[in-house]
Amino acid sequence: MGYIDDFSEVGRNDVATAGGKGAGLGELVRAGLPVPPGFLLNTAAYELFVRSNELAERIQEYAALPPSASAKDYEDASAQIRGLFAGGTMPDAIAAELRDAYHQLRPGTELSPGTDSRPALGEAAEPAVAVRSSATAEDLASASFAGQQDTYLNVRGADALMESVIHCWSSLWTSRAMAYRSREGIRPDQVRLAVVVQQMVDADAAGVMFTANPATGRRDQIVIGAAWGLGESVVSGAVSTDDIVVDAATGTVVSRRTADKEVMTVYAGRGTREEPVPVSRRHQPVLDDAAAATLAGYGARIARHFASPQDIEWGRVRGEFFILQSRPITALPEPAGETPRDWSVPYPKGLYFRASIVEQLPDPLSPLFADLIDGSVSRSLNALMDEAFGKSSLRTGDLGLPAINGYAYYYYRTAALWRLMGKTPALVRALIRGEAHMGVQGWRDYSHPRYVRVVESWSAKPVADLTGQELLEGVSALLDAGTVYYTAVQSIIPIATSSELAFQKFYDKFVRQDGDPPAPAFLLGYDSEPIRAEKALFDLAAWSRTVPGLAAAILGTPTKSLARAQVSGTPPVEMDPGLWGQWEHRFQLHLDHFGHTVYNLDFVNPVPADDPSPLLDTLKFYLRGQGNDPHRRQALAAGRREDSTETILSRLHPARRSVFVRLLRWAQEAAPIREDALADVGLGWPLMRRMLRELGQRLAAAGLIADPGDVFWLRHGELSSAVEFGLAAASSPAAITGADQPVLAEAVAERQMRWRGQRNASAPQMLPEIRWLQRSLAGMMPEGSQDQEGNTIKGVGASQGRVSAPARVLAGPEDFSRMQPGEVLVARITTPAWTPLFAMASAVVTDVGGPLSHGSIVAREYGIPAVLGTGVATRRIASGQQIEVDGGAGTVTLVPPGRD
Ligand SMILES: Nc1ncnc2c1ncn2[C@@H]1O[C@H](COP(=O)(O)OP(=O)(O)O)[C@@H](O)[C@H]1O
Ligand SMILES: [Mg+2]
Structure with missing residues (x-):
């Protein structure tokens, strides 16, 4: 037969001839799932109908609407086209095959509830069927496309079947479907429609089922929506459904919500109608736990068969479930765990703050970073305090950086806080004198050069040549160097702050008159590292414009390709290799200089050196002429600053003038230094990330984790024992054999899921949550x-x-x-x-x-x-x-x- 296929003859690769719905049903039949018997009228039938009635050209005429077409234009075109279909005749070849296939369907005894509603004898040869549109448009999978074409339920008799088929075909040309396709750029001559003809299930209950939880993305849960009667009222959204969440592995009901189900779809003589649900059943659950488990069992099988989460339609008759449709779920979020609500603290005698270094850790921490940073921060803070206050001002366990629900907190033991507060004068003295490698002098002469040295010494050997142990040590050493540096930078921040505040106070009180600019205007227009980075990127864009064809080539290449090519060294396919060579070289110089700018200190996050996409996006802005010139902005700010300074100096009394000048100079020097210092916090991060990724690559090859990036989701203990076992050796590494998936793959997935749940929480700024204390400290919190x-x-x-x-x-x-x-x-x-x-x-x-x-x-x-x-x-x-x-x-x- 040329126009009709059995469900079992098609599978997921036959969307072009069977449409999405038909191909999905074929796949379900192959997998042995209970699908009501039926057959498929393939797209060749649609084509023959259009050809033999000479509709193609006229359809194109009506369908070719300009982009400016209104809703009314679409409705008019749709009415014309659907009129053409209604006036067409069914070609004999199709009609004969259809009649034949239809009469081979048994009247639906096994698919209807009881003898009572079995069709009367004369009609017994006329089985009730569903006539369902099955479209071929490529992105059928997308939810917005589903349900755009017509479906007719409870169709009886060959003539009615023929008529319904033509209606289905013409529903390819509803105004909604046409408007949708033109928005998506699908050409009118590309679309076809197949039709599913299937025995009706006279369902007492029906609904939908997602094999993943669409709200949280969790793949280990199945969510069922159920209502009384046929499923039409469910998919059309006319009735609210009972919602049941089932654990996929065990079939246990995790939660359920029973709705007030007002209406249901039932058979009319022909077709269907909606009627009120009898009062006694409105609040009654449609599925008990056992039924939910059975249905979820089918769901789990289907998801496994398609190897992706599925959106399923089902019906039930006399306790038997039938599967009516399955398609992939689109736009399913990555799975997320519960959002934490309990913020109890691990050690009760202390205070926890989300401040200071934590400002650079806005998200929950990755497990490996959490394990490493706690010790690293306590070590560097202890060292700083010792230098500032003398030995043993702090004791073991006095402070740290624990994670609560994944979020980093500065922890101070209460007793230690009191001890430190008594010593504040010593801290201030140390800061001002630049003692203890703190303050501006300490930063410039000691902390910064020291950090640079650590990074340089670890850069000496290529990461590929380092042993697993060396890589681990390198990561720790770089992280420690980073936190020690950060701690030193922190001592600059108060200096910048007090200089700015001192200037502002003096200016507002003794100098400022009506019409004078606000105090911060005197601190603008200076160079600092972030400003230099911005100007360098702007200049890079300006340079690209001077190379013929380069700007256009960059704009024409996706940011992802450009970024990947930069890091891998292989030119992007979209770009001319000659142009690429010039560009790659210049951009690399920029990255060498500024590629360590960190967005987030947790090393699970890329830095520009290993993912320059954000920089490239900014550069594209400049190339398109958006964003203003930072040089000009800076010059303007500097000019305004100098003008105002001159005006004020000329009118100030000499005594005042000298104080003003002194305070102004102090503030003007201090602010950019803080910016410079902060900009280099991530100096060790590109190398640290390269080392971690190298470890990840080796561990993935050894069969411990699925993906090199999963290394960030290991606990420190797991990572170091893997290294000890030789799984990350540079040459002839050991490997795990005999496992059917990487040993820690599941643990990693579980941790990532928990992390996503944690990210949905709002971490309190201070713990424990003591109202009066929070109010009194609120001004200090970020x-x-x-x-x-x-x-x-x-x-x-x-x-x-x-x-x-x-x-x-x-x-x-x-x-x-x-x-x-x-x-x-x-x-x-x-x-x-x-x-x-x-x-x-x-x-x-x-x-x-x-x-x-x-x-x-x-x-x-x-x-x-x-x-x-x-x-x-x-x-x-x-x-x-x-x-x-x-x-x-x-x-x-x-x-x-x-x-x-
Ligand atoms: N053979 C059938 N027996 C009973 N109900 C059916 C049958 N086929 C479809 N239905 C019901 O009609 C609904 C809509 O049909 P369908 O062809 O899937 O249209 P759509 O493409 O709009 O989802 C289905 O969700 C199901 O509840
Ligand atoms: Mg459907």
Whole structure:
């Protein structure tokens, strides 16, 4: 037979002839699942109908609508085309095959509930069938495409069947389907339709089933939606369903919610109708636990067969389940565990803060980083305190960096806090004199060179030549060098802060008059590392424009390809190798210089040196002429600064003038130094990540983990014993044999899942959560209160000015390219790597950060309002939402739609 196929004759590769639904049903039959008997009218039948009725050209005429076409235009075109189908005649060849196949279907005795509703005798030869559209458009899988074509239930008799088939075919041309296809760029002459003809299941219950939890992405759960009657009212959304979550492995019901089911779809004489659910059954659960387990068992089998999570339609009659459809779930989130709510602390006698180094750790920590950073931070802090206060001012266990629900906290034992507070004068003295390798002098002469030396000494040998043990040692040594350096940098921050505050106080009190600029204006226009990085990138873009064809080639190559090619050394296929060679060389110089800018200290996150995508996206902005010239901006700021300084100096009394000058110089020197110091915190990170990835590669080859990147999800103990067992040796490494999957693959997946759940939590800024203490310390914390409600969000006003504009909420560097000029940049935190985005933002809003954070300095430099440390901005604000940022008041107001 040419136009009809049995379900068992098609499989998942036959979408082109059987359509998505038909191919899926064929696959289910092959896998031995209970599918109601039926057959398939393939796309050749559709083509023959169109050809023999000479419809093709006329369809194209109506369907070729301009991009400006209105909804009405689509409706008119649809009506014309569907009219053509209705007026066509069924070719004899198809009609004969259809009649034949239909009459071979047995009347649906086994698929209907009881003898009572069995068709009367005269009709017995007329089995009830479902006539279902099965479209071939490529992205059939996408949810928005599902259900666009018609399906007819309870069709009886060959003539009615023929008519329904033609209706199905013509439903390829509904206005909705046509508009959808033109949006997706699917040409009208590319589409075909197959039709599934299938014995009806006279279902007493029906519904849908997801073999993964669509809310959390968890693949170990199956979610069932169930209602009374036929499933039409479920898929059309006319009835709310009972929702049951089942554990996929055991079939145990994890949770259930029983809905008030008002309506159900039942047989009409022909077709179906909706009727009210009898009162007694409205609140009754459709599936008991045993039935849910049986159905979930089918779900698990189907997911296994397709090797991907499935969206399934099912029906039940007399306790038997039938599977009516299966398709892949699209846009399923990565699995996430429960969101933690319990914030009890591990050691009760102490305080926990999300401050200082933790500002660079906004997300839950990866397991390996958590294990390593705790010891590293306590070691370096202990050393600092010893130098500042003399030996043994701290005792073992006095402080650390434990993770609670994955989030890093600074921990101080209460007793140690009191001890330290008594010694504060000593700390201040040490800072000011630059003793103990602290302060600006200590940073310049000691801490920075020392950090550079550690990195250089570990760079001496290529990572591929290092033994597993050496790699482990290298990672620890680099991390320690980084934390020691960070600790030293921390001692600069108070100096910059006090110089700025001292200048501001003096200026506001004794100098400033009406019309004078605010104090921060005197600190603008200077060079610092983030500004230098930005200018270098801008210059790189300018250079690219001078090489014929280069700018266009960069813009025409996806950022991902450019980034991958840069790191691997193989030119991207999209780009001319000659141009690539020139570009690659220049860009590498930039990366060598600035590639260690860290977005997040946790080494699970890429740095620009190993994933330069964020830089490339910024460069593309410049190439498109967006974002303003940082040189010009800096020159303008410097000019304004010098003019104001001159005006003020000329009018000040000499005594005042000398104080003003002294304070001004101090503040002007200190602020950029802090930026320079912070910019180099990640100096060791590119090498550290290369070492970790090398370990990962070796361990993946040895069969311990599935992917080299999984190394970050190992506990430190696991990693070091793997190294001890020789699994990460540079030459002739040991390997694990006999396991059917990498030994720790499951543990890694489990940890990643837990991490995603943790990331959905709001970590309190201070633990234990003691209200009065939090209020009194609130001013010192980098993040505002978590429980802000209403339309106004409060934070710290970090840069003056007022702006009303749409928000752009960015999760991280991977989102940089979404930013549009003029939007308000909303992020959890901004590190130096975010600097380029400030050039196109109209204002900045963050969850974490204070008046002295990097974000506020850059915002002032750029002259845009900033409200930082709101605690909730990224959760409460959505991209596209209009918001009003008031940098003076420190507020962000959500503008309700319709008000501007
Ligand atoms: N053979 C059948 N027996 C009973 N109900 C069916 C049958 N085929 C389809 N249905 C019901 O009709 C619903 C819609 O049919 P379907 O062809 O899948 O259309 P759509 O493409 O809009 O999902 C199905 O979810 C199912 O509940
Ligand atoms: Mg369906």
